[in-house]
Amino acid sequence: MSGRLAGKVALVTGAASGIGAACARLFAAEGARVVVTDVQDEKGRAVAAAIGGLYVTHDVAREEAWTAAVAAALAAYGRLDVLVNNAGIFIPQTIEDCDLAVWNKVLGVNLTGTMLGCKHAVRAMKANPGGPAGSIVNVSSITGYIGLASAAAYTASKGGVRLLTKSVAVHCARAYRTIRCNSLHPGTIDTPMNQAAFDASGDPEGMRALFDTMQPVGRMASAAEMAACALFLASDESSFVTGAELLADGGWLAAGGPL
Numbered sequence: 733m734s735g736r737l738a739g740k741v742a743l744v745t746g747a748a749s750g751i752g753a754a755c756a757r758l759f760a761a762e763g764a765r766v767v768v769t770d771v772q773d774e775k776g777r778a779v780a781a782a783i784g785g786l787y788v789t790h791d792v793a794r795e796e797a798w799t800a801a802v803a804a805a806l807a808a809y810g811r812l813d814v815l816v817n818n819a820g821i822f823i824p825q826t827i828e829d830c831d832l833a834v835w836n837k838v839l840g841v842n843l844t845g846t847m848l849g850c851k852h853a854v855r856a857m858k859a860n861p862g863g864p865a866g867s868i869v870n871v872s873s874i875t876g877y878i879g880l881a882s883a884a885a886y887t888a889s890k891g892g893v894r895l896l897t898k899s900v901a902v903h904c905a906r907a908y909r910t911i912r913c914n915s916l917h918p919g920t921i922d923t924p925m926n927q928a929a930f931d932a933s934g935d936p937e938g939m940r941a942l943f944d945t946m947q948p949v950g951r952m953a954s955a956a957e958m959a960a961c962a963l964f965l966a967s968d969e970s971s972f973v974t975g976a977e978l979l980a981d982g983g984w985l986a987a988g989g990p991l
């Protein structure tokens with residue numbers, strides 16, 4: 733098969749929905765064999781079926797689930813070239829309201845899940861037939877740079893993902909040369925995660941309009957636009973890029989604020 737990921741095997745977490753599903757579709761269209769993982773089994777199976785991929789039930793916060801997911805990828809396809817640590821949850825609470833159980837849940841999925849993914853992917857990538865090779869894409873956020881007052885745990889988790897990525901990247905560069913790790917920092921993206929926040933606000937249309945105007949480009953991004961960024965980092969086109977941050981925020985940070 734031809735394409736920008738021809739011959740590669742990619743595992744995408746949280747791929748039943750939003751950015752992860754868009755990555756799974758684009759990666760398959762670019763020639764990758766894709767392992768779709770999520771905790772939403774019905775939706776995940778549908779994404780995998782549509783692209784001819786493999787679906788694995790996989791709670792990223794649990795190490796035994798990582799062992800099983802990577803083993804399933806290796807059993808099905810014999811190697812692992814790309815991991816997109818995309819699964820994430822958003823639970824808004826300011827630091828004053830921050831409930832310890834919510835903190836642990838958000839950090840568990842967003843940061844610990846990403847750490848476990850890097851650990852298990854690197855172990856698989858260094859043992860790839862033909863020698864160590866691979867690219868890990870960690871989905872952080874614009875909140876890896878700036879504080880979202882309404883979401884202390886989420887902000888902390890995404891800041892953690894940004895710097896964890898650099899530790900993984902430097903380790904892999906020194907130890908294996910050909911295993912890379914980068915972070916992707918979306919601004920606001922039109923996905924079910926944000927739709928849930930709009931619906932909870934009591935004014936979904938007003939919230940949607942507000943989110944559109946928050947970015948200098950005047951609109952949210954689509955999940956497909958984030959998948960295109962992940963594709964660059966996943967593919968050999970970014971072969972000299974490691975430990976880097978790809979900010980895709982419609983100019984938000986360049987403007988110094990939302991408006």
Ligand SMILES: NC(=O)c1ccc[n+]([C@@H]2O[C@H](COP(=O)([O-])OP(=O)(O)OC[C@H]3O[C@@H](n4cnc5c(N)ncnc54)[C@H](O)[C@@H]3O)[C@@H](O)[C@H]2O)c1
Pocket residue numbers: 745746747748749750751752769770771772790791792793818819820821822841871872873874917918919920921922923924925926955
């Ligand atoms: N939507 C945005 O504006 C935005 C902005 C910046 C960063 N992000 C990040 O992008 C990533 C994808 O978000 P999205 O907007 O596509 O959201 P989404 O809610 O559409 O998708 C997230 C997916 O993660 C899965 N998931 C949740 N907990 C999981 C777990 N424990 N194990 C495995 N899968 C789990 C969900 O089932 C869901 O399918 C997240 O990491 C999110 O924080 C999103």
